[in-house]
Amino acid sequence: MGAFSRRALLAGISGAALLTAATEVHAQSTPAATAAASADAAQVEAVIVTGTRLTGLRAVDSPAPVQVLESSALQRVGQSDLIQAIAQNIPSFNAQAFGGDTANLTLSARLRGLSPNHTLVLINGKRRHGTANLAVLGGPYQGGASADLNFIPLSAVDHVEVLQDGAAAQYGTDAIAGVVNIILKDKGAGGSVVASGGKFFDGGGETADISANVGFAPTDKAYVNLTFESRWHSHTFRGDTDPRTINTPYNTASSSRLSRYPQITGAEDYPYLNRIAGDAEYRLNIGSFNAGYQLDETTEIYAFGTYGQKFAAAYENYRVPNLIVGKDGSIPRPLGFSPEESITETDYAVTGGIKGETSGWTWDLSTTYGKDNDAVNVLNSLNRSLYIDTSTATTPGFSPSNFHAGDFIDSQWTTTFDAAHDFDVGQYKPLTLALGAEYRRDTYEIKPGDAASRYKEGSQSYPGFALTDAGKHSRTNWAIYADAALQPIEPLKLDAAVRYEHFSDFGETTVAKGTARYDFSPALALRGTASTGFRAPTLAEEYYSATNVSPTSAFVQLPPNSPAARLVGVDGLKAEKSTNFSVGFVAHPFSGLTATLDAYQINVKDRIVGSGSLFGSGGGTNIPAVLAAILANGNVLDPTVTMTGINIFTNGLDTRTRGAELVVTYPMALRDFGEVQWSATANYNETKVTKIKAPPAQLAGASLFDKNAISNIEDTSPKYRLVLGGLWSLGKFSVNLKESLYGPASNWSSRNGATWYKTEIKAAVITDLEVAYKVTGAIKITVGANNLFNRYPDRVNGLLRDEYLRNNSNGYVTMYPSFSPFGINGGYYYSKISLDF
Template sequence: MRLRSPTLSPLSVLVAAGLAAGSAPAFAAGADAPANTVVSSSNVAASTLDAVVVTGSRTSNRTVKNSSTPIDVISAEDLASTGQANLLEALQRSLPSLSQIGGYQSDQESLIRGYQLRNLSPGYTLVLVNGKRRNASAYVSGANGGGYPGHAWADLALIPVSAIDRIEVLRDGASAVYGSDAITGVINVILKSQAQGGDVSVESGQSIDGDGSRTSVRANIGLPWGQDGFINLSGESTRQHHAIRTRRYIDGYLSYPAVDADGNLVALRPNNQLPAGATPNPAEAGRDAEANTILSSPSYALRSFALNAAHGIGEDAQFYATATASDRTAQAIQNFRLPATIFGTYNAPSVLNVWPDGFLPVLETKEQQYTGTAGIKGQWGGWDYDASLTGNRNTVRTYTRDSANFSLDYPGAPTDFYDGKLDYQQGIANLDLRRGFDVAAFASPLEVSAGAEYQHERYERGAGQWESYTGFGAAAFVGYSTADAVEATRNSKAVYAGAATNVTSRWYLDAAARWEDHSDFGSVSTGRLTTRFDFTDTFGIRATVSNGFHAPSLGAQFYQATGSCPCGTTLVAQVSSPAALALGATPLQPEKANNYSLGVTWDPSPALHVALDAYQIDIRGQLGQSSQIGYNAQDPERITDNSGTVLSAAQKNTIDALLGTAGISILSGDAFYASYFTNVGDTRTRGLELTVEANQETGWGKLRWSYAANVGRTTIREVRDIPEVLQGLPNINLLTRSSEYALRFRTPAYTQVAGLGWQNGRWRSNVDFTYYGPIKRLNNGVEYKQPPVLVTNLSGSVELGSGWSAALGINNAFDKRTRKVPEHARSASDVASIETTWDTGDVLSTIGTFWYGRVNYRF
């Protein structure tokens, strides 16, 4: 029997949280604790409202309460109390403005997960570690149905939670401060810096179905380094197993090739229907209706390490260094290859001899991530300076396990394939300067900042073994071919300046400007003006206007992928290749943005904080992917394009002429389609964000209330014209209906997060709710909506004494799971083959309720 959670409207959740917060008397739970103090992982987290924040401004005296931009601070204990496997999942539980992508995942994107801040691409969110840029993944979205064509993002799941002191999330554009990628905001990971003590924890749990088990071991220790330094070390190991969920075939759906009157195997008809004069294969009696387990959650083994250290140099300088290293091996189950498909679609009897009952391929990635920064900061000539060198590298090697290449003869051909590697390296040299000047006209010193930065990038895509890409390639994931392999580099340089002051005791003003020049696409200038005015000691208004940009990554500029199947050959052509240029491609340009935000803050007591912010983000030149251009000549009497539209002789000749200039010809009986990355159009995203935090002390314990909500909407303002050379062809566009839905409706219309923490002596507990609003979906060309859903999480802990503590928790207590696609929106092939079509774009996962326990020792 499964418990069912009550149905709450978004208004009722908002009102309940607001009334609870408004009734809280003044109480500041640990507000004066030092920032690097480590509290029990299940503690009622101390208020972070008075914490000095270092993200989004080069000044040094702003807090969450008086910041001129919306900033969230999530403490180490907040992260641990979620009971999540990694940083990405923990942040999703804490911030309604940040959502982990539920759907639109390609094969690799199920392992290298993206996230959305303010409902936009993860490529628009910059990730920092101790204020220094962390690199994006070597993986670029685009192949196999990737959701963000041409975009790459930093993988938050690779950062060890045990190393984190706090997370600062800036929800506003900051390209003028940090450069490319900071269109929607910045996630700054601040590492622990204590010079003594530490902790060790072991956490383990599994799903309510008894699978998907996960065990994490985390450790941290602080050591003194001389009289004024520290070395802080952290390590983490997590093993997550598959939570198996089947895609069950309907009764009567044929899995094996049929048998004709002479006893020979014959191919099935479309949707695996029995051909005339044939009988079902006797093997059907023993078929496994639950053989397809592609809906199962990925499994992985992750090991990560972090170092944070500093040591004084004389009286006015300090050496510092940070480093993180991660190694992850992850597997994602792919679609089951039926015997009927092996025999009929691919005509591969030798493969069927090896796998008479079909086979289940598994995609595996082996990923290494390394980051390191070393620098010196101090004072010289009245200026504060910070000079640093940063090196980042991400390498992803991909394998297809337990699979076959239908073009090869078996036995003897490989069943495991090395598909190739992606490698991205980044080196950064940075100098920051800051000084305060007393100006009589201003109420506080004028803080002037300036700096310069140089960046070198290198990208490589290396070919896999030849069996992984020759012919049809490895089933489930075709390897990178030698024709698609590439090495590329670029350099960029930047200078920037800023100034901030309190013009009056109540009016704060901060301005920043930045100029960057890239060796491939040229220069970009950005600026930002942010201000805050406090009408009273408890009520203030804040506003920001800025422009920003997202540079096209090297991986996007040099992306190329070739695939082949019985339906033909598909090519995602490098944008500067002869094939792409022949089809009207132009060099990729930076995606540029204008950001506007306006907000109010209200602090009626030291224990209550309320903030409401409205924002608008206009993005020009959004990256996307062109239509598939080519035709199917497998039936010489009926030449069709990728949409199945019959082409006229003139249209066919146009395509032949265009591809011919690139040396490509489509032979009779063949099919070929090409596409490329391109800037497709302009979007506008508008939204509202509300945050409420309150602390309360009662006779039966201390309480911390929190509530946050995000409402956002993206619209398409303009779609670029298709290239002139393609305008005479049918079904050519830069933004299909499915692409529009992927761009606009990945996240719910609104998201709300509410929580209550309680502490009384050595006992602590937390309950939090995430209320996902309706989410619009498109399947088989049919639009539908998934209704709102409430997810509830519970946890509690107890201090056992002598440094020991224990915790128990239940995530998704009422077992909310991935929901069904309505019957009217299912495709004919799905209806003919499987019992249920699950909404892989849902915000819910397939795992359901997950319980866990944790033992922690602090010393």
């Protein structure tokens, strides 16, 4: 069946589902039917706690743009993880679909086209720790080490508040693009069980998930809410053949590997032996709790936390049989082998606090400790040099198949005190003065790999961390802030905040924010903000050190705070500085319709970004200082590779991001045919590099940032994104239909840094459809599809793939660009059953 015919058939099925549902239940009463739609409509009316120190402020009345996602909206997605639940509802929040190396094991997200590190994540208003698994390799998410949202059970979330505005003066470092505040359920009764399963239309990605949430009240003054979730996801593969293992016009000589090792045609999956282009497999078990006890009428003690364990494994590039040959001529893997990188991860966080009111002051004292521990392993691999060196002219060598490459450990301990008081200053409403202080300690540690993983060039695909890579690092910072909110006359709201922070390794900084909103009438209000911000580099950006390899290349990630980095002219990192401006309006042109539009500009100075590939050998421009730095860092490179070099994080760029965000909601009653909640959300975003700093003298003749590094910042986010949604409810039926328009995105790539090719993803429309039926008041069955018509992104530039083919390069395997905003796997189909009690 052709693509057009399949799309027409599926469209007919979805239309029939709507018509059948309307026919069967149009005579039923609608109060229960409209509940889901009414919940969505209430999102703009929701009382928020993010971006303001006021109590009782509704999202629709906020001086700054805040979008609220209720639990019902979060549950109406196919993939049962929090990243996808937010990304499919907030156009300016883009989720990573595919990562390189260990970044494929910890996917991330970013807001307004900036780095994942520019968005602060809070749980119940308290800072969440970041992941230890730094995204190192190039791409739009490079350098990301933000909080891993997949360790927060979706069923534990009451709602999410997304502040799309700079907020460093209110919340501190990282809040340059905005804040994601996840509010956990605090119900002391009832609960739910949800089981779901799905897979991709073209195979792979089988997913099973079960979650349970329950609330109970040990006493009439206490509540406890518990959630547990278990999820499993299998590998996908969306790649092409590997030219090294087949006959091509450029690989037909008698010396070709296929001619010399014809037995590989009998290997499983031949000729698709290189499985690197696809999802990682993972198994995830997570839990959370949220509890409180009312000591008296004004004082409550509370605690909440999460705990999770994950195993994840991703295929790396296939290794050909003759890569490893012993001195006796033995080949340990006559069919070749495909190493896997894996992590066994433990992530947890716990918060305890007490809040109350004394003499008109509301106050909150809390402390939070969070930790992420990643044990990195290499499976189904070999250490080439170890095997050869242990072989003799008459005996084969030895190498383990599985290696422990080392550990990443990240922890954060944060203690905060907040207090607020209303003062009558003779204005329309009292002045709300908020004061606070924070103390935080961050640590980051790399532990070395086992001896076999780091022997000479190390285990294939991922060398173990060397003793020179290992180390434990920490820093402390403390902050004080003040925030004043005033409404001098009824239509005017004003808010000003200032924050002072002192870091043990960066010194001090002061940032500020001003916000204003004027309501001309109940139908129209204008609002705007101006703020300064900062972001201290993560400890991982400062100290991460490892070697990234492929079958033909080896690149060392140099830590900026190292003697080796100074050999190429880099002497550590400094904090980023930012300015953020936004202006917009809130409109209610007629009953039920709410529209907000906010335009923004974010300037980031001394932005921390990963460099392009700086070659020591085998590239377009080879730099002697690069080879010297590699040796000084204590790295041993695989002698079989043809290209060597380094990558490094630097403060080498200034950027400017401009955009606009639109949110429109409108509920429409259909009399006997239920209700439709219409919504339209859109984002336009463009980032430009406004300044590239001159390379240090040691890199004369080269640039720290090649075309790939610049395009990762400027071009890999879709220029615009529009989501049109309709949630129709009637009786026991509901149908949720979303059309998402992704704007164009592009990226420049090169095989060796000499010739560059542009890969473009054209604008695409993705359809999501979900149909639900309430079997009883407590049981609901749901079927649906994300990317209903199985849309794929445009392929990688054909000229680049042709160059890979002509050079018998494994890069030919990659057919679809990893920066695709809607993934590389096509349509995902799923079903769910839920029980409420």
